Amino acid sequence: MQLAPFGSWKSPITADAIVADSIGLGSIVIDGADIYWLESRPQEAGRSVIVRRTSDGKNTDVTPPEYNVRNRVHEYGGAAYTVVDGCVYFSNISDNCLYVQDLRSEQPQQVRQLTHDKKKRYADLSVDTLRHRLICVQEEHDSADFEPLNTIVSIDIAKPDDIQVMAGGCDFYAAPRLSPDGSRLAWLSWNHPNLPWDGTNLQVANIVNGYLAAPSLIAGGANQAIFQPQWAGDDTLYFVSDRTGWGNLYCWQGSTVKPVHELEAEFGLPQWVFGMSTYALVGNRIVCTYTQRGVWHLALINTLSGHLTRLNVPYTDISNVRAAGNLVVCCAASATHANEIITIDLLTESREILQRSNRLKIDPRYFSIPESIEFPTTDGNTAFAFYYPPTNPDYQPLLGEKPPLLVKSHGGPTAATSNQLSLKTQYWTSRGFAVVDVNYGGSTGYGKAYQHRLDGKWGIVDVDDCTNAALYLVRQGLADANRLAISGGSAGGYTTLAALTFGDTFKAGASYYGVSDLASLAKDTHKFESRYLDRLVAPYPAQADLYQARSPLYFTDRLSCPIAFFQGLEDKVVPPNQAEMMVAVLKAKQIPVAYVTFPTEQHGFRQAENIKRALTGEFYFYAQIFGFELAEEIEPIQIDR
Incomplete structure (x- = not known):
């Protein structure tokens, strides 16, 4: 083993290897003996491809190269395709239109366009085989002056211009699910200011002449969130409800709702995307x-x-x-x-x-195994995180040296991090960084009370918990108090900027498409999240003063540490001006700042070269700020001082 300072260790977990061999996986569909899923491929500019696994054990791409199976309903999309009897129905992100591909035909690669209006987006597709129609959520973007219109529609597969609205009038819809005999439809709906994890309505209605008759409210409400309604063969409807403070399974059999199994655990997830x-x-x-x-x-x-x-x-x-x-x-x-x-x-x-x-073959001795930790935080509360120690079998640190610590703040903020193997995390730990991935108050998976800990306190509770995670590890002798960094994307980027602005614990940070002005976010963001901050901060503009008080942009005089910004220029969730306003102020103060932009990226980075550039750029930034030598050549990013 070589003696070398933390941060300067050479690792086989390289950025090139991560992006070359990594793909995203999800959206599983079973059709007869075949299994389908989506692969998001950074090497193909982030294109999402439907893959088919046949009974002979072969994986084959279904989607022709010119198509990208995604949608932007609610901007985050999801459930962009379905398969029934060998027919694949999918949404193509470049034009928002629906397409069908019959894998049983003599030309299985031939694709037929169903819809043509690019102003309409589609998600949560299912097939009504009885009526030969597609049922899905439609989001119509007719005018920039009005919010998009969300409805549940059915589309005639043979005559796709025949589109019937089945349910409308609410701000949002999700999960239209046909009963096994096709006679009834179950669905979720909710209205501003709620998001689907705050409160949703689960309704059921008979289908009469293609339309819904006499809808009945089965469960849910303004303060009860319902997740994943699903019919059983005997017409029992199952779903997850958080009515007791925990997201547990329930069933409805035409008259009453009964718990299936009660447990202090979460059986559901926050519905950021369709089809979970x-x-x-x-x-x-x-x-x-x-x-x-x-x-x-x-x-x-x-x-x-x-x-x-x-x-x-x-x-x-x-x-x-x-x-x-x-x-x-x-x-x-x-x-x-x-x-x-x-x-x-x-x-x-x-x-x-x-x-x-990921097919990258790495000796597992280079993997840092996370430890689940609980630590004290503000107001006598406890918060949670996963701690990753620096790990590399080829190196040992200098005597008495403590490692630099990278605190990760997850996005959402209504979401959670997990302990699954992330090669991006291992990129840091195998080079001599400690990492702590924080599930701050407001995170899901710890019960409704823990999730609501962030209500009205975004920018306070999350910042305190991330800060206290770092201080806890310093007290344990596991981190260098003078080399503490914080990093996060989207909402995690806001937590990062708030921690760097309103506190002095961290010595550097990196914001990925993060928020610096809460009022701008409340005014500029898309429909799905347009009232999100009502609960997390306060109603806007009635309490605009509170928004300003929580916004890092207006308190840059308190900043005294370097920050790197990474931003997609096509981002509609957190527009680039959020980063640019902050960068301009830091440059004026002559505080070291880096601003790395990606012209073709949206909210989150999908393209291999951009993922690599952001990861290595952040590492290069900390090397310059904390003063350790790089063990490998990294393309520099511009740091203005």
């Missing part, structure tokens, strides 16, 4: 995943007895759960396994990996 799935029905059992204290478990629930049996699988982050017969398909990851699409046979408990998100 944490459970599937297998006869009289439910295969489900749930989280407790940031760790996900896979289990079976007997719907007759309510008994829960945990399955013994080596995964701690499980999502996209689907099932057909006794075969379960899901996305799964752990501290030593990057995200994979796997199958589990419930009869034999055998598992098969269908696809890996």
